[in-house]
Amino acid sequence: MSREKEVVKRKRMKKSGYDYAFIVFNTIFMFLFVVITLYPVINTVAISFNDGTDAVRGGIYLWPRMFSTKNYVTVLGKQNIKTAAVITVLRTVIGSILALATNALLAFVVSRKKFLFKSGVSLFWVITMYVNGGLVPVLLLYKDLHLTNSFWVYVIPGMISAFNMLVMRTYMQGIPDSLEESAQLDGAGYFTIFWKIISPLCLPVYATVTLFVAVYQWNSWFDVMLYNRMKAEYSTLQYELVKLLSSVMQQGGNANNINTTVGSGNVTPVTVRSAATVVTMLPIICLYPFLQRYFVSGLTIGGVKE
Amino acid sequence: MSQSNDATVKSRAGFRRKKQKVEEYKVPITKAEVKKQSFLIITAAIFLVYGFVFYYLPLGGWIMAFQKYKPKTGLLHSQFVGLDKFKFLFSDKTFIRVVWNTLGMGTLNLIATFIMAIVFAILLNEVRQNVLKKPIQTISYLPHFLSWVIVTGILHDALSANGIVNDIIRFFGGTPIVFFGETKYFWPIVCFANVWKETGWNAIIYLAAITSIDPCLYEAASIDGAGRWAKIKNITLPGIRPTIMILLLMNIGNVINAGFEVQYLLGNDLIKSVSDTIDIYVLTWGISQSDFSLGTAAGIFKSVVSIVLIVVANYIAKKTGEERLF
Structure with missing residues (x-):
């Protein structure tokens, strides 16, 4: 410990003017970075x-000026928001x-x-990362499969993604073959190996992929607009936000339209949208x-390259 | 369209695959082996059917681009018109403009997000106090997890007449700016939005690369009297150079993908001429106006450009002796 301290001390002594300038600059940079990242969210x-x-x-920055919970009452009281949630x-x-189960199984196989x-089989999936049919053919296909105007269009089409599968595959390839071989000697079939031996060791990568998929699912709105526009009962929170955002933008967000209110009481599209966003x-x-790690x-x- | 944001990371895994191909060995196909592997084969086959339906079947729809497609007559009986739709596309001024917008914003985003991620990773690495470093890094990921809907909403608030940006301009005695009313502000706004959202996330990979640099190099440099700046320039930057090159190469193919959600959500009639991208063009013509053939043609154009960009980037990498994707 004391040696480390000494090193630190020596380093401090050595600091040149340039280094001080650098530290000052870096501190300012990091401060601004944090402020710019956090401010809009807090606002x-x-x-x-x-x-x-x-x-x-206007003029509300970090703290509400006239405190009110009405926006939340309005948002949480709306039937469409409840369904969307x-x-x-x-x-x-x-x-x-679904994505975890299928990607894991496929990754195990390859x-x-x-x-x-x-x-x-690997090549078959890698190609799907680079070539895709495009918006129109995909829409027509989903129509033919009766996936449009249904809930399943959210979870079935994107289920297996080559990227997630390859991440899992890379992880599984790092597990020693001897485990598989000894299980086979004991008479275990491939499914048993997958379920009892490989999967328990793959929990970290399973968590990673589940996280990626969950965030993607939570944040999606385009598929709602494209495939379920007519079905209000399959709308999602993000799509409700899209609608609220466009109502705010039409209103122009300026003070001339003070009378535009949605619902009752003192709520405006801007505040309601903020509440829904939160x-x-x-x-x-x-x-x-x-979930950082x-x-x-x-x-x-x-x-990353070693 | 789905998960187009993940495209950058997608290719990373693809890259890794190639590197490990070396150690493969072949098992001869025999009856006994097939029987033993029946579980693997059946599972792979089921997923092959799935993949064929959802990823390969839509490619068959590309025929529509060469037809005067009508839903009534379907793919098989619609009249073939050859390259008419493509001729129309390239003579359509709107299309030329959306291609320009897409490539312009894509390039701008690529350069800006790239530089910011590298700068942020290097500077964060120079923050010596872990008490500060960890929270800053956690905060830096935050915007990545917010949807574009939320990000555009937040941005719209900040840039509105009573938003913080105009407040600051007023404070310094300037005249407020109508950000979404003039064409010249739109590209920088989109660029900023991308930088804001992805800097911390993109920096993850560079930070990992920096950690793998041998600490001895820094110690040796310190003994030789190198300052922080000298160490960054002569050790850190060369150390992460391969990572930078690989990611740059992989993202070049994405230049043509870089733009749908922000442009769609923030665009309005006043700034349409700079905000519309190829995807929005496809959406307007292919879906809203139901000209499926034209929409498909525009989609094909995009796919082809994307593949060409990837191949060219790969070729350049080969020539310059950098790591390649394939």
């Missing part, structure tokens, strides 16, 4: 707790489970060194700090 929370008509005047949770949970059609981002903001490792499995 949204502040507006969401502010009285609607008062908020139109249920659908969002359902698509996140079902989508993640990561077996002895699998006869390994390279062919409701939508809250679960993610609360969860992601605890999973996505960091997932990205580095994906391709």
Whole structure:
């Protein structure tokens, strides 16, 4: 310990003018970075707790000026938001489970060194990362498969993604073959090997992929607009936000339209949208700090070079 | 369209695959081996059917681009018109403009997000106090997890007449700017939005690369009297150079993908001429106006450009002796 301290001390003594300038610059940079990243989020929370008509005047920064919870009462009281929240949770949970199960199984198959059609099957999936049919053919296909105007269009089409599968495969390839071989000697079939031996060792990468899929599912809105525009019962929180955003933009967000109100009481599109935004981002903001090591490792499995 | 944001990371895994191909060995196909692997083969086959339906079947729809497609007559009986739709596309001024917008914004985003991620990773690495470093890094990921809907909403608030940006301009005695009313502000706004959202996330990979640099190099440099700046320039930057090159190469193919959600959500009639991208063109013509053939043709154009960009990037990498994707 004392030696380390000494080194630190020596380093301090050595600091040149340039180094001080650098530290000052770096501190300012990091400070600005944090402020610019956090400010908009805090500002949204502040507006969401502010009285609607008062908020139109602007000038609310970090703290509400006229405190009010009416925006939340309005948002949480709306039937369409409630339905959307249920659908969002359902698509996140079902989508993640389906994606995890299928990607893991496929990754297991292509990561077996002895699998006869390994390279062919891998190539088949890698190609899907680079070539896709495009918006129109895909829409027509989903129509033919009766996936449009249904819940399943959210979870079935994107279920297996070559990227997630390859991340899992890379991880599985790192597990020693001897485990598989000894299990085979004991008479275990491939499914048993997958379920009892490989999967328990792959929990970290499973968590990573589940996280990627869950975030994607939670944040999607384009598929709602494209495939389920006519079906209000399959709308999601993000799509409700899109609608609220466009109502705010039409209103122009300026003080001339002070009388435009939605619902009753002192709420305006701006404040209602802020409240809905907070409701939508809250679960993610609360969860992601605890999942850091999973996505960091997932990205580095994906391709950092040693 | 789905998960187009993940495209950068997608290719990373693809890259890794190639590197490990070396150690493969072949098992001869025999009856006994097929029987033994029946579980693997059946599972792979089921997923092959799935993949064929959802990823390969839509490619068959490309025929529509060469037809005067009508839903009534379907793919098989619609009248073939050859390259008419493509001729129309390339003579359509709107299309030329959306291609220009897509490539312009894509390039701008690529350069800006790239530089910012590298700068942020290097500077964060120079923050010596872990008490500060960890929270800053956690905060830096936050925007990545927010949807584009939320990000555009937040941006719209900040740039509105009563938003913080105009407040600051007023404070310094300037005249407020109508950001979404003039064409010249749109590209920088989109660029900023991308930088804001992805800097911390993209920096993850560079930070990982920096950690793998041998600490001895820094110690040796310190002994030789190198300052922080000298160490960054002569050790850190060369150390992460391969990572930078690989990621740059992989992202070049994405230049043509870089733009749908922000442009769609923030665009309005006043700034349409700079905000519309190829995807929005496809959406307007292919879906809203139901000209499926034209929409498909524009989609094909995009796919082809994307593949050409990847191949060219790969070729350049080969010539310059950098790591390649294939």
